[in-house]
Amino acid sequence: MRVVAAMSGGVDSAVCAARMLDAGHDVVGVHLALSQSAATLRESARGCCTIEDAGDARRVADKLGIPFYVWDMADRFREDVVEDFVSEYRAGRTPNPCLRCNERIKFAALLDKALALEFDAVATGHYARIVDGPNGRELHRAVDMAKDQSYVLGVLDADQLAHSFFPLGDTTKPDIRKEAAERGFSVAKKPDSHDICFIADGDTQGWLTSRLGAATGPIVDESGEVVGEHDGAFAYTVGQRRGLGLKVPRADGAKRYVTQVDPSSNTVFVGTEDLLGVDEIHGSHTRWPGPAPIGEVRLGAQLRAHGEEFAATVRAEGDEIVVRLDERTRGVAPGQSVVLYEGARVVGSATITRTGRSTG
Incomplete structure (x- = not known):
């Protein structure tokens, strides 16, 4: 297959590209330029998409002997992720920008462009697994639960999943770093990025105040x-x-x-x-990487990227779902996402619109 390997400049995407090449695919490395004024250097482990990151990605591509390109998606990122983040907070909701980035940038804009250029798929360094199931490809949790990123991939639909690869899902993070070192990658010990990538100093309140007043x-x-x-x-x-x-x-x-x-x-x-405790969650903007559930079904519900999974009864109604948790939980806010699981398999996701307490 002709595969675009999304290369952020970190250790995970470096090993991802290497593994896709080892598997016999025709691989091209692509770094996404998401900032119109990229910084020269990263601020410790915060932020991303700096000139340093692009250089790190290029050096890995050169070592692998694969073509490397930088695709400018700054305008799309600003509109679909940054401005969405601001408007959601303005409306009193709590968004997850990583889900929006996966949905609208990495598996919409990037994948759409890759397919238009006659590539077959996009590979990323996310920690998740794709498993062949009775209804086609299924999205599953990673082996390394401490790094599992299936929650932020819950926004993928079946067609996007059919054109995706996640080659790190069967490996733990320490083993990925060890593999990177053995391959001679300079990014083997590079710290992971965290928090919100476009708020490099981590001061979300100050950043929002500067834009909303x-x-x-x-x-x-x-x-x-x-x-x-x-x-x-x-x-x-x-x-x-x-x-x-x-x-x-x-x-x-x-x-x-x-x-x-x-x-x-x-x-x-x-x-x-x-x-604070709620046990009833309503959501919209549903996304199903496989068949949507019919009627009421018993599933697991995860409400945060690395949060606990709650047993729940779920009913899908068109583009909306109602999730009734077996026990109340705290801190659930409109704008967050609920991702549904059947065992390790991701069933689907929705954006939370309101919460409440059941009377039963």
Whole structure:
């Protein structure tokens, strides 16, 4: 097959490209330029897409003897990921930009361009597995659960999965670094990138404030009393406890958490821990890497990239789903994603629109 290996400049994508070449594929390395003003150097393990990263990717491609290109997708990334991130926070929701990047950049823009250029597939260094099942290819969790990235790949549909390779899914991270060193890759000990790649200093609140502006508003408790003041409701998310700056403590001294963010009134609501628990989740923008479930089915539901999996009953209704968890959990906010599993297999995903507590 003719395969585009997405090369970020890190150790995972380097070994990914090498393994695809070892498997006999015709491999071309592609680095995505996602920033219109890429920095020269990375800031420790934060950020990505710097000139240094592009150079690291090129050196690996040269060592492998494969063609290497830089594809400029900065405009698409800004519109589909960065601006989406800002608009979601403006609306009081909590987005996951990694899912958006996978859906709209790596497995939409990149894959679409690769197929248009008559490549057969795209390979990435994500930790996940593709397994041949009775209904075609299936997306499964990685062997290394500490690095499993099937959650952020839950946005793929069946056609995208059919044109994807994840050759690292059967290997642990330490073994990947060992393999990179044995292959002589200079990136073998390069630190992993983390947090939000386009907020290199990690200050999400400051970054959002610079784009949305400060907007003072009240922090209100469950009785309706104003107990504090904020500089922008967008900076708060459901389940948050630290950094609230509350001026009126509860009489019993109980800790308080953000329970709701209302952008229309610029109000942040807080309450005690018991008010955070939800067991009913509604979602839209459903994505199915295989057949969509019919009727009510029992599945596992994961609500964060490296979070716990909860037993649940799921019902799909067109582009929407209702997920009823067997037990309540905290800190679930609109804008986040719920990814559904049957064992290790990813069944599908949806963007959370609202949460609640079942009456039964």
